[in-house]
Amino acid sequence: MLRLIFKLNENRALTTFRTVNLPSEVRHSRGNFDLFVHEMVHVYQFEKIGSIYI
Numbered sequence: 626m627l628r629l630i631f632k633l634n635e636n637r638a639l640t641t642f643r644t645v646n647l648p649s650e651v652r653h654s655r656g657n658f659d660l661f662v663h664e665m666v667h668v669y670q671f672e673k674i675g676s677i678y679i
């Protein structure tokens with residue numbers, strides 16, 4: 626399922642509630658620490674305000 630999503634969104638990371646989804650390739654891969662921190666902020670936002678962060 627994620628392969629299809631990453632294909633459609635051009636391999637951009639996305640966070641769904643408490644789950645950070647990172648593509649295995651290119652600029653949004655798990656080696657990009659700044660991006661990982663950005664996605665963790667979305668987890669924090671979910672904890673504080675709920676799913677409206679989406």
Ligand SMILES: [Zn+2]
Nearest residue numbers: 640663664667
């Ligand atoms: Zn974001």
